[in-house]
Amino acid sequence: MHIGDSLIEKLLRQHGVQDAQLTALHDAALSSSKTMHELAIKNSLIAEKELIKLYANEIEVPMAEFNPQEIKKDVLKILPERLARQYRAVVFGIDDAGAKLVAMEDPDDVQARNFLQHELGTNIRIHIVSTAQLQSVLDGYHDNASSELTKVIPTVDTDEVDDVDEDNLAEDSPIAQTVNLIIEYGIKSGASDIHIEPREDIVITRYRIDGMLREVDKLPRKVLGALISRIKILANLKIDEHRAPQDGRFKVQVNEQMYALRVSTLPIVDGEKAVLRILNESSKASDFEELGFWGDARDILKKAIVQPHGMVLVTGPTGSGKSTTLFSVLSMLNTPAVNISTVEDPVEYRIPGVNQTQVNPIAGMTFTNGLRALLRQDPNIIMVGEIRDGETAELGVQAALTGHLVFSTLHTNNAATTLPRLLDMGIEPFLIASTVRVVIGQRLVRRLCVHCREHFTPDETQLNRIAKSFHLTAGVMPKIHELEGAALESGIGKVGALGTEHIKEADLSTTKTSIHRLWKAHEGGCASCNHTGFKGRIGIYEVMRNSLAIQKLIVGNGTSEAMQQTAIGENMVTMQVDGFIKALRGETTIEEILRVTSEE
Numbered sequence: 001m002h003i004g005d006s007l008i009e010k011l012l013r014q015h016g017v018q019d020a021q022l023t024a025l026h027d028a029a030l031s032s033s034k035t036m037h038e039l040a041i042k043n044s045l046i047a048e049k050e051l052i053k054l055y056a057n058e059i060e061v062p063m064a065e066f067n068p069q070e071i072k073k074d075v076l077k078i079l080p081e082r083l084a085r086q087y088r089a090v091v092f093g094i095d096d097a098g099a100k101l102v103a104m105e106d107p108d109d110v111q112a113r114n115f116l117q118h119e120l121g122t123n124i125r126i127h128i129v130s131t132a133q134l135q136s137v138l139d140g141y142h143d144n145a146s147s148e149l150t151k152v153i154p155t156v157d158t159d160e161v162d163d164v165d166e167d168n169l170a171e172d173s174p175i176a177q178t179v180n181l182i183i184e185y186g187i188k189s190g191a192s193d194i195h196i197e198p199r200e201d202i203v204i205t206r207y208r209i210d211g212m213l214r215e216v217d218k219l220p221r222k223v224l225g226a227l228i229s230r231i232k233i234l235a236n237l238k239i240d241e242h243r244a245p246q247d248g249r250f251k252v253q254v255n256e257q258m259y260a261l262r263v264s265t266l267p268i269v270d271g272e273k274a275v276l277r278i279l280n281e282s283s284k285a286s287d288f289e290e291l292g293f294w295g296d297a298r299d300i301l302k303k304a305i306v307q308p309h310g311m312v313l314v315t316g317p318t319g320s321g322k323s324t325t326l327f328s329v330l331s332m333l334n335t336p337a338v339n340i341s342t343v344e345d346p347v348e349y350r351i352p353g354v355n356q357t358q359v360n361p362i363a364g365m366t367f368t369n370g371l372r373a374l375l376r377q378d379p380n381i382i383m384v385g386e387i388r389d390g391e392t393a394e395l396g397v398q399a400a401l402t403g404h405l406v407f408s409t410l411h412t413n414n415a416a417t418t419l420p421r422l423l424d425m426g427i428e429p430f431l432i433a434s435t436v437r438v439v440i441g442q443r444l445v446r447r448l449c450v451h452c453r454e455h456f457t458p459d460e461t462q463l464n465r466i467a468k469s470f471h472l473t474a475g476v477m478p479k480i481h482e483l484e485g486a487a488l489e490s491g492i493g494k495v496g497a498l499g500t501e502h503i504k505e506a507d508l509s510t511t512k513t514s515i516h517r518l519w520k521a522h523e524g525g526c527a528s529c530n531h532t533g534f535k536g537r538i539g540i541y542e543v544m545r546n547s548l549a550i551q552k553l554i555v556g557n558g559t560s561e562a563m564q565q566t567a568i569g570e571n572m573v574t575m576q577v578d579g580f581i582k583a584l585r586g587e588t589t590i591e592e593i594l595r596v597t598s599e600e
Contacts (some may be wrong), residue, residue, distance in 0.1 A: 003055055005029070008036045011054040015046050048130055056128045064103040064127035066092050068136035079120065081141040085256075087112040090137045095125065103129035103137070135255060139188055175226040178219075179234070183261065183276070185216070187254045189530065192278055196231070198224050198271030209530075210446045210537050211319065228265065228272045235263035243267055247346075257282035262346060279348055285331030291324070292582070294490035295483070297543035297573060300438060304545075305329055310437040311400045313387075315412045321444045321539050322409045323348050326383060329407065330354060333381055341377055343370030344385035359385070367392045375399055384408040390425035397427055400435040414575065415441035415544035416564035419554055433551040441542040441575055445582075445592040449529035452522035453586060458515060466515070469594055470580050478512045483573065484584050493585025509584040519586040538587055540579035540596070544572055 003011070009022055017040075025045065029036045041048050056063040071092050078091045078100065088105040089112060095101060102116060102124050116124060129137075182205055186194040191207035198204075203219040219227070229239045235248030248263045262277040288298045304312050312329075314322045327349040330340055334353050345359035345367070355377070357370050368391045371384055375395070387393045387408050400406045412418045418439045422432050458466070466472065472480070485508060487493070509517040521533025529535040544550070544567045553563050568574065573581075579593035 003035075003037045003051075005036050007055075007058065008040065011051065011058065012040060012046060014054055015050065017045050021045060048132075052128060052130055059107060059128075061107045061126055061128050064092060064101075064129040064133070066103075068133065068140055071137060071140060073140075076137070076140060079116075081138070083115075083119065084141070085138060087115060088134060089116060090129075090134065091120070092127075092137065098123060100124045101127060103127045103134065105129060105131055105134050138255070175223065175230050178223070179227065179230045182216075183252060184254055186276070187252075187259055187278060190536070194276040194278065196227060196274045196276075198268070198273060200270055203227065210532075210534055211444060212446070224271050228274055231263060231274050231276070232265065235261075237263070237265065242272055249346075251281070260350075262348075277348075281350055285328045285351075286324070287328070287332070289491055291321075291328060292492075292539040292587075293541060293543075294492050295486045295573070296571060297541055297578070298490065300543050300545050301440065304438040305333060305405075307405060307437055309400055309403045309405055311396060311406045311408070311435050312438050312440070313418055313436065314407070314409045314440045314442065315415060315418045316409075316442045317411060319444070320442050321537075322442065323385075325440065325442065325539070326407055326409070327351065330381070330383060338380040339378060340381040340383070341374045341379040342383040342385070343367055343374060344383070355379075368395060371395045371399070375402075375404075379404060381405045382407070386410070387422075387425075390427070393422055393425045393427050397422075397431050397435050401431070406435075412441075414560075414564070415439040415542050415572075416567060417560040419546075419550075419563060420560050423554070423557065429555045429557065433546070433554045436546045438546065439544045441544070442539050443575055443579075443596040444537045444539055445579060445588045445596055446534040447536045447538045448519060448521055448586060448588055449525060449533055449535040450586075451528040452526035452533065453519055454522050455509075455517050455519050455586065458518050462518070463515060466590060469590075469598070470576065474513070477510065477514065480577075480581070480584075481508065481510045481512045483577070483581050484508050484510050487581045487585055492582060493587050509586075515584070517584075518590060519583065520589055538582065540575050540582060540593065542567075542572060542575045542578060545570070 005026070009026075012022060012025075025036055025039055028034075028039050037051070040046050041051065053063050071090075075091055075093060079089070079102075084090050087109075090103050091100050092103050093101040100120050100123065102120070104112065104126055105128075107113070107126050107128050113126065182194060182196070186207050189207055189209055191209050192211075193208040195206040195208070195213065196203065197206065198221070201221050203221060203224050205216045205219065206213050207216055208214075232239045232246070232248070234250045236250070237246045237248045245264065245266045247265075249260060250263070251258060251260050253259070258281045260279045260281050262279065264275045264277075266273050266275075288301065293301060304310070314325055316322055330342070330351055334340055334351060336353070339355070340351075340353075341355040341357070343357045343359060347356050347358050350356065357365070357374070359365055359367060359370060367384060367386065367388060371382070371392060372395060374382055382396075382399055382404050384392065384396055384406065385408070387396060387410050396406050396408055410418055410421060412421050416439075418441075419432060419436065422436075423429060488507060509515060523533070525531035525533040544563075547566075547570055549566050549570065550563055552558075553566060564574075576593065576597040579588065579597060580590070582588055583590050583593055
């Protein structure tokens with residue numbers, strides 16, 4: 001659905017948006033690739049459902065109101081799936097007069113309306129529907145992954161699949177259909193990785209969704225050879241090599257979005273295992289607020305990334321979202337006026353206009369050699385995927401000293417341990433003190449589903465446990481209350497079950513002396529979150545500024561504990577406290593924060 005700027009302004013005025021806000025929205029649309037329609041929803045000027053309702057009234061088309069899970073299959077399939085996806089329309093019911101109820105994303109699409117009348121007859125009633133709701137209905141054309149695979153697998157000749165031949169690997173073969181279904185449902189489920197794992201007598205398929213592995217289905221052991229070979233063909237790997245690990249990549253298109261799948265195969269005791277990492281190439285970079293930065297941490301980071309030179313380091317374990325953070329930062333800085341060059345292993349996100357280099361040790365392209373070559377390419381901004389050794393670290397520091405802005409990652413537990421880690425690599429203390437601008441420590445936690453999350457009043461036992469886990473004392477609560485207010489002001493937990501649009505004292509979960517509200521996942525979840533209670537992930541961060549006090553500790557070979565306490569004394573919000581604030585705002589749960597930050 002696309003609504004013209006003039007009509008958007010008219011609809012927003014009807015909603016009560018002021019002229020000053022409309023002017024700012026118009027300017028923001030001109031300076032970005034997003035429309036006023038998209039920015040109005042993103043900036044919470046209006047909810048998408050409310051905007052569609054106003055638009056429906058304007059064009060005199062009723063708004064479709066239905067639960068996607070309650071649409072009958074026989075009604076849905078009146079319009080074949082191929083046509084439904086092509087014309088962005090679905091049949092969601094039949095009224096008492098026998099008219100077919102059709103929901104369209106864009107009722108102004110005359111070509112689509114004419115086709116639907118030709119296909120379904122003239123006795124149809126057009127409705128408007130949101131993109132998200134339409135997509136939920138389109139997904140309803142299929143059953144779940146397990147049942148779909150059950151339909152395909154019986155057509156596989158399990159007595160002969162181990163002898164992989166061309167018939168088994170053809171595009172329309174049951175094995176190819178099986179691989180396609182596994183990938184398609186992985187993408188639709190929001191999985192970041194797909195695991196295909198052989199066992200003694202079965203093959204297990206698992207998806208990693210929001211950081212947690214879930215078993216999807218068990219396949220017959222006999223399909224393993226053809227299944228792995230089909231994946232290898234897609235990724236352009238050697239199908240006759242079973243004793244050595246291999247890596248490859250291929251692309252698929254699902255729901256009009258392009259996905260890159262990074263494939264890794266590994267021989268294990270029970271056969272050959274494959275893991276497919278899913279990367280959405282159609283996704284746009286998130287801004288700091290969408291990533292979960294707020295308050296001083298956001299302001300410090302914004303200031304650091306516009307410096308003409310220096311180092312910005314991101315630290316955390318594998319899978320903590322470091323690449324996503326750097327992808328977003330580089331996308332913000334990516335303009336025709338600067339030359340951005342990267343050396344990565346592997347290249348996960350493709351950024352148009354950025355010169356990205358893949359590490360290839362066999363060809364001699366290591367992080368060190370790649371960085372050395374980049375420095376001869378006249379870059380303004382350099383991103384090194386990871387600092388793994390002293391030589392790479394030294395080159396990065398030298399680049400920062402000679403007028404380049406350098407971004408990189410390290411694997412340490414928190415921001416404070418990053419600087420002593422550079423000292424351990426043999427970098428001179430005065431060089432670290434003069435080049436490092438900011439260190440970001442981060443983790444990812446599961447985000448509560450905003451459609452079904454629940455709030456509750458904690459009892460005394462729960463409060464005591466929280467006070468012990470987060471070191472809360474009477475003297476700390478006023479600061480926590482102040483931080484929660486700042487988080488709400490930055491938009492953390494602003495949209496969701498409470499529907500808060502304005503900052504009010506009553507919207508906070510704390511007072512200056514106590515906690516009166518916490519959040520939890522709804523037992524059994526809802527359709528929106530696939531009945532898990534969680535949907536998506538959010539980052540928790542600590543942003544440590546390399547202040548004068550920290551620089552003195554670096555030069556004096558101070559400990560990470562001393563740096564941590566100094567940074568806290570300078571108002572750094574630690575990862576655990578950041579997570580605690582987000583739990584108070586209903587973004588996640590206390591249990592999730594303790595799961596990723598507890599060191600006891």
